[in-house]
Every structure is written in structure tokens, then in C-alpha cells.
Amino acid sequence: MLVTTGAEAVENAIKIARAYTGRSGVVAFSGAFHGRTLLGMALTGKVMPYKKNFGPFPAEVFHAPFPNPYLGVSTDEAVAGLEWLFAADVDPQRIAAFIVEPVQGEGGFNVAPKEFLVRLREIADRHGIVLIADEVQAGMARTGKMFGFEHAGVKPDLVTMAKGLAGGFPLSAVTGRAEIMNAAHPGGLGGTYAGNPLAVAAANAVLDVIEEERLCERAAEIGRRINDRLTSIAARQGMERIGDVRGPGAMVAFELVEDRVSKAAAPAITTRIVAEAEARGLILLSCGTRLNVIRLLAPLTIEWEVLEEGLDILEASIEAAFSDTASAAA
Ligand SMILES: Cc1ncc(COP(=O)(O)O)c(C=O)c1O
Structure with missing residues (x-):
């Protein structure tokens, strides 16, 4: 129907x-x-x-x-x-x-x-x-x-x-x-x-x-690239507010928390990352019942260079948002 x-x-x-x-x-x-x-x-x-x-x-x-x-x-x-x-x-x-x-x-x-x-x-x-x-x-x-x-x-x-x-x-x-x-x-x-x-x-x-264009396979590859980038960002020192990276294929998201033990939601930092990305020309959508998840939904036909460019902007936006809140706390 x-x-x-x-x-x-x-x-x-x-x-x-x-x-x-x-x-x-x-x-x-x-x-x-x-x-x-x-x-x-x-x-x-x-x-x-x-x-x-x-x-x-x-x-x-x-x-x-x-x-x-x-x-x-x-x-x-x-x-x-x-x-x-x-x-x-x-x-x-x-x-x-x-x-x-x-x-x-x-x-x-x-x-x-x-x-x-x-x-x-x-x-x-x-x-x-x-x-x-x-x-x-x-x-x-x-x-x-x-x-x-x-x-x-x-x-x-x-x-x-x-x-x-x-x-x-x-x-x-x-x-x-x-x-x-x-x-x-x-x-x-x-x-x-x-x-x-x-x-x-x-x-x-x-x-x-x-x-x-074998988009199922392409979705899996897009997901691998996004996942690799996000997990390597999350593994860096100072990135502990990235609590989780998850999702199958090209349906990947990361969850923002106050710390990895309490897992308390961090909605303000989530909004901040979205705003930083927007100012740099990348549209992100947040989601999550606790309003603290950022989802990435790149087109399944995205060119690899454009995907890398988007991930670079994402990384810079996360760094900027985290350093802002760190200096505000200090
Ligand atoms: C799982 C799911 N069901 C239903 C809908 C509603 O779709 P629409 O906005 O086209 O009415 C959405 C939209 O985001 C959705 O994600």
C-alpha cells in the first residue's frame, strides 16, 4: 500500500x-x-x-x-x-x-x-x-x-x-x-x-x-569509515564525554555524557557541537530520549572526499565545543 x-x-x-x-x-x-x-x-x-x-x-x-x-x-x-x-x-x-x-x-x-x-x-x-x-x-x-x-x-x-x-x-x-x-x-x-x-x-x-550502485555494501563502508573516525576521536585524551559510538551501517551516532562512569546525559554540549558544526557548514541532527545523541545520516551516494571533509568538520566541532566548556568550567 x-x-x-x-x-x-x-x-x-x-x-x-x-x-x-x-x-x-x-x-x-x-x-x-x-x-x-x-x-x-x-x-x-x-x-x-x-x-x-x-x-x-x-x-x-x-x-x-x-x-x-x-x-x-x-x-x-x-x-x-x-x-x-x-x-x-x-x-x-x-x-x-x-x-x-x-x-x-x-x-x-x-x-x-x-x-x-x-x-x-x-x-x-x-x-x-x-x-x-x-x-x-x-x-x-x-x-x-x-x-x-x-x-x-x-x-x-x-x-x-x-x-x-x-x-x-x-x-x-x-x-x-x-x-x-x-x-x-x-x-x-x-x-x-x-x-x-x-x-x-x-x-x-x-x-x-x-x-x-550496491548501496547496501556502500552503507556498510560509509559506516566503517564514520565508526573508525569516531572511535579514534573518542579514544583521545579529553574526549571522555563521548560515552558511546554505535549503530549499524551508515546509521551511526555518538552519545554525549558528563563522564563515562555516571553516564549522565550532556544535552548542552550536544547542542554546542551541533551549533559549532553548523557554523562550519556541516548539518548535524541530534536525537535521543535524553537529548544527548548526535546522529550521522550521510547520503548513501556520498563521495568519499565529501565524507572525509564532513568528518574533519565534525572533529573540529567536537574539539571546539569541548575546549569551550573546559575553559568555562575553569
Ligand atoms: C521510525 C519512524 N517512523 C515514522 C516516522 C514519521 O515519518 P514522517 O515524518 O514522514 O511522517 C519517522 C520520521 O522520522 C521515523 O523515523
Whole structure:
């Protein structure tokens, strides 16, 4: 099914899962981002800046913990949180869908451990719940595979995609098993601009380029280069506020902390690095539920020299931001 925005794909995936199961509940995860429509925000597990002041949100949306090995939330604890939700809040037989990002985007490039996705699949199967992978940010070759869930070898029932799908043209999609996709009645799903021809032509061209220019492999190489640079910066003396470098393929981020023991979030230094980079001509986007992560989303077709230039600017911006705060502290 073709629609226009990522949020619209998410909304339609939920409608399809509800029509198929005849159930109403949906479970999303802490730190998730699923869009800025009311249902998208209800599913989102990050208050600032998305949810504050915009409620009330649609009912029947529940949140379970997403694993975060860096901050000490293991897969076992996350799964226990889900089981607790079923014991304390909602009967699993009322749940139509789980919706999960294989790599959380806005939440801070938190990678779902393989074991977590495998266990979600098992729990979904046990209770007849539709598993939706939201690949709006992680999909379309970004992580070094066409879709993020492929790293875990798990097959979702429905997949949402957008962003890279049409190279920036407004197009999004829901794909899935025919039996589930066909559950909605004729005329129940659609939209004026759904599948508009220009965006579909752009998507066809994008899919050709992903294949012909082997962008999955290229994403992996881009990621290696970014990772190498970031880990070597982080290893230098004075760089202890870089607490973590993570992310598969060309979906790499680094987390800024006050120190590596407390791991207390450092949102002010994060904003500072973004501003320093902007002044030097490099656009960076921060993310993270604690507002202290900087994500790097270079185009998968980026020239190597441009990537190196960007990394040089990034390094200079980090150095400038850290030396400013060091002298302010002194
Ligand atoms: C995982 C995920 N889902 C949904 C969305 C919403 O997409 P859109 O902004 O196109 O509505 C986003 C956007 O960042 C996203 O990252």
C-alpha cells in the first residue's frame, strides 16, 4: 500500500493489524518515534519535543521498555517489562500489534539486540499479535541491509517505509503478508495523494540505484569509515564525554555524557557541537530520549572526499565545543 508520509504508513499499518485481528490494543516501546500525527505521537515513546502539550492521545496504546545495553537495560529486562504489561495492564489477547523500530531513530540510534527481536517474534506468534517493523528511518539500505530487521533474521508481518524510499519525495509504503494486508475492506484505506505517480517514479529510480550502485555494501563502508573516525576521536585524551559510538551501517551516532562512569546525559554540549558544526557548514541532527545523541545520516551516494571533509568538520566541532566548556568550567 502506497501513501505519502511515514506517519501515514504507520497509521495504516495499525489500521490493517486491527482489521486483521479484530483487536484494538497496540504495544510500542520506550524511546520509539512513529510520527507526528495523533496516533503517531501516541505510539511515540519520547515526550520532548514531540508529545508535550499535544495530548490527549488515542487510547489503547501501551509502552514496554526497549533494551538499552549502554544504559544497562538488558533484553531479559525489556521482555520482563512486556510480560509485566500483560500481567498488570492489558490482556495480550486484546493486542492487535507490536510496532518496533529495529534501530530506533529519534530515540538515539538504539539498536534492538537480535535476541530481543527474536523474542518479540515468538511472543507475537504465541498470542496472535501482528509484528510491525517500522523501517521508516532504518530501511532502504541505510543499515547495510535493505531493512534493519534483516540483521536479526526476523520476519515481521508488516513493514512501514518512507524517507529514503523515494529519495526525499513524499512517498511511504506498508507492505506485508497478503492475508493481513487484504483484511481491510475496499475503500477503507487510501488518500488523495496516495501513490502519486511522480513519487512512484522517484522510488523506482531509487530502487534501481540501490541495486546498481550496491548501496547496501556502500552503507556498510560509509559506516566503517564514520565508526573508525569516531572511535579514534573518542579514544583521545579529553574526549571522555563521548560515552558511546554505535549503530549499524551508515546509521551511526555518538552519545554525549558528563563522564563515562555516571553516564549522565550532556544535552548542552550536544547542542554546542551541533551549533559549532553548523557554523562550519556541516548539518548535524541530534536525537535521543535524553537529548544527548548526535546522529550521522550521510547520503548513501556520498563521495568519499565529501565524507572525509564532513568528518574533519565534525572533529573540529567536537574539539571546539569541548575546549569551550573546559575553559568555562575553569
Ligand atoms: C521510525 C519512524 N517512523 C515514522 C516516522 C514519521 O515519518 P514522517 O515524518 O514522514 O511522517 C519517522 C520520521 O522520522 C521515523 O523515523
